[in-house]
Amino acid sequence: MSLTLSPAESFPIVRVLKDHTDTATNYVQAVIRNATTDALIDTINLTDKGSRRFSKVWKVVWDDTFNHGRYIVITTTVYTDSGYTDKNLNYAEEAETYLIQQRWNPYVGGGGGGGEAI
Numbered sequence: 001m002s003l004t005l006s007p008a009e010s011f012p013i014v015r016v017l018k019d020h021t022d023t024a025t026n027y028v029q030a031v032i033r034n035a036t037t038d039a040l041i042d043t044i045n046l047t048d049k050g051s052r053r054f055s056k057v058w059k060v061v062w063d064d065t066f067n068h069g070r071y072i073v074i075t076t077t078v079y080t081d082s083g084y085t086d087k088n089l090n091y092a093e094e095a096e097t098y099l100i101q102q103r104w105n106p107y108v109g110g111g112g113g114g115g116e117a118i
Helices: none
Strands: 003-005 010-016 027-034 040-045 047-050 053-059 070-079 094-100
Touching: 010 027, 010 070, 027 053, 040 053
Parallel strands: 003 094
Antiparallel strands: 010 053, 027 040, 027 070, 047 053, 070 094
């Protein structure tokens, strides 16, 4: 099951490092790809929030398939350098799949008719 993201919403990408004994300086990068074509959509360098937490808010791209939905994969990688070239061998890459599609809102448009039957 994948989480549905609405186009243009602000989505927090978060990675928490699992090794609570790790006191080294780390850098985390998220790579966002189209899950079907593997095309690169965006690369985001996450901000160190302390306590092994890294995050950055990403503006979700529009679904370019006329609202049929588009699956994306966000892969986060931990590095030991600020140039994002040396992977930290203590952490595996983590990938999550999401669906970009406008969420249905019963309060916006499409309200049903009504009126009296004759």
